[in-house]
Amino acid sequence: MWRIALTLLLSLIVIVGSALTAPVEAQPAYPTRPVEIIVAYAPGGAADVAARLVAAYASKKWGQPVNVVNMPGASGITGTLRAIGARPDGYTLLLDPHSSSAMLFAVESDVPFKMEGKTPIALLTLDPVVYTVKEDSPWKSLKDVAAAAKADPKTFRYGIAGVAGIASFSVSQFLYSAGVPIAETNRVVFTGGAPTLTALAGGHVDFAGQQWSESAGLIQGRKIRGLAVVHPTRLPGLAEVPTAKEAGFPDLDVVGWQGLAGPPKLPAAVVQKWTALLEEASKDPHAFWQFQQDELKKYLPLATRMGIRK
């Protein structure tokens, strides 16, 4: 299941990469009126915050308001449908996260839109998975978890946020590669990252694999402990947490991300304007000083760099 997701993810990155190499056309200055970025999720989540940060920066640079419009519902399908059905003039865009892209298509067989039915613009952020346990858990490494789960699967409880969410992939991938009999374990489904990790911290479940943005606060506050991060290198701010490779599980590769996209047939000039802005933003220390301070560690890489990840 995750292999399909991964293939789709990589193909998306390739698509983005080729979109970025499209030729620039002469265009009247865009934008000339307010731009809307549709976020298909409720305010306050990782997707929403990413959109607002980008919108704030773009507004300042271009002098035109860039507004975030929340259209939550149906796991992101509602808002996504609206955005890709809009006129491709660059004034309605979509905050495109992993949950309404590759992962959604991997899980659902009849999504009302096609994954290629949009113009990808750029990858905005990467949100690596962190495998976590309670702070005073006896398990000190992923190998401990695997051993315990194999020894007594019926008492092993793990929490995930949504059956089609990132944790469903990240934790299942881990359990499969560790050879744990998943059918005998207890999977407890929560409605979001925050309730999942709260339950972990309170000892109601034993293991979780949510995104960094969701986990960092509790890890730094010593309520939960990170066992491994799915990333080529250790994460800043979590220096004592080994990478999945160091922890003995080099094949784990589920990652969360947010991107920016637009309706199909978006003019290349619009795409180019955004990618130029985002590249500039990643080099502008003042604007992104806040980023560095946040728990949401934001990279603003260009897709080609990320294509070399694996």
Place this chain on the structure above:
Amino acid sequence: MLLATVYYRRVRRTSLLSAGILLVLGVLALVEALRLRDDWLGAKLMPAVVGAVLIVLGAAHLVRPAATPEWPDAAGFRRVALIFVVLALYVAVLPYVGFLPATAAFVLVLVRALGAFSWAATIGVTVAIALASHLVFIYWLGMSLT
């Protein structure tokens, strides 16, 4: 047996109607619960429980006699129906015609129907309300209704 109870207690028409609605909804819920492809302890649980409860309550309506409802007089009913139709029309045309014109028309009709103002006052109120709400919602809060 049930029919005998119904007849004997002279159940009101409205109770029958309510019972009917509840029973239909309950059956619907149970059917949906059965249709779903998930564990009984998963997505099927609550629809099944709620469906069963609805059916029980529907039956309960038949057993207990209900008081007569106070239906409005003809004039009252006409007013309610009119206002509701106007409201529905307002909502229907709003995305196509634009906020200001639709709202102005809406307010005009309502004030005319409900109040005993002179034409001047009616127009005045209409303009005031339409403009004020446009300013607050569309201009200041930036809501886009297209």
Place this chain on the structure above:
Amino acid sequence: MDTLGFLAHGFAQALTPQNLMFAFIGSVLGTLVGVLPGIGPTSGIAILLPLTGFLPPAPAIIMLAAIYYGAMYGGSTTAILVNIPGEVASVVTTLDGYQMARQGRAGPALAIAAISSFVAGTLGLVGLTFFAPPLADVALRIGPPEYFGLVVLAFSVVVSLSGPSLVKGLSAAALGALVALIGLDPMSGVRRFAFGTATLLSGVDFIAVIIGLFAVTEVLVGVEEAVGAVSLAPLGRLMPRWDELKACVGTMLRATGVGFFLGLLPGCTPGAISFISYDIEKRVSKTPERFGHGAIEGVAAPEGANNATTSGGFVPLFALGIPATPALAVLLSGLMIYGLQPGPLLFEKQPLFVWTVIASMYIGNVMLLILNLPLVGLWARMVRIPYAVMAPLILIFSVLGAYSVRNSFFDVAMALVFGVLGYLMVKLAYPTPPLVLALILTPMLESALRQSLNMAHGSASIFATRPIAILFIGLGIALTVWTLLSRRRR
């Protein structure tokens, strides 16, 4: 430095003219936004967040917190005046508040709402000040089985709110439960009651339902009865009588307790908490039959509980970095943009910042009181506006409010549908509060139950090992039985 020392420092910072001004502006803006139906604290903060963008961190946070409190208060104003709850938490305020307005007592209702909000909010902040870290740990121990117990307890309120006919009350509740199930199941992603359409997939939005059931229904009823205005009763005094105020002291204290402690628990919505607080008042009152017909404690309780819940909600937010409600989640992202890193280390690493924010919350509470008490007279007069003007205004607000939640016309259509349903329910004497309560509680009940069962591979034995959960469930059953028995006696 110890807590009090930090707090004193915080006050010194917060009381600068600049920060005071921003607290004021935030309170005003928040109240205005809260008055608009459907635009509650969540959307309010999201909308107003960009305004704070040009400010340095401390004033920006102060303004955001003031907006939050203001929005909660604004919602009660319309709840009392025109039966439109500004957000979920104000639904309960309509039960007695609107009745008081119709009796010409809008003034005392608004006043007690302001006073109770202030008292409970401030006391709650005291709790936050001194007990945040240990309380946060207690909050963590509440897991799915305990939540289930709490929701069972809350459901017992349905029986108490059913009015004369238990069957009708339960039917309303069952309807509410059914509506809550429409859409995508958040845990398993299975589509329920969607009948193949994409719109129903997003479920029926709660705010749209209450706008329909309360605002639209009231207008339809008012139009049918050809009322001249919301209330033509002579406007009495603007403040509650002294004996009423004294009676409310106990109410306010109880509401603070309930609101603060339940507000600590992430996921416990303010709507449910205000229902519980209202029910408690009704039970301890010597004259419970007044409730629902303009009992002043019926306004003091939910209003106090709301603000105490707000203060309680800040405990997991600051101490654990976990937002208890969506509004707090937006606030959290606002805080993070300004460099605040909520979490257990917050109090250690950034004490001055935190205490300045907390101090300004105290000030915000005071400011709201000072702002709103004089305005009570102005607001109260609004109930005498001719209905020909009021009705269109209410309906426009309803349409825009329902739309604004998710930028969806489907929600507006739902508001209309529930407006008609509400009208029929009023005519046939079906009580609406049970429907609303069931709508709020059913998702919580479902997720808590399923999670609990998942923890033990599907067996209910999980409950046997959790004493707190058993306690709550037992209390819920006991209260239900007690209410049923006391209804028999009457």
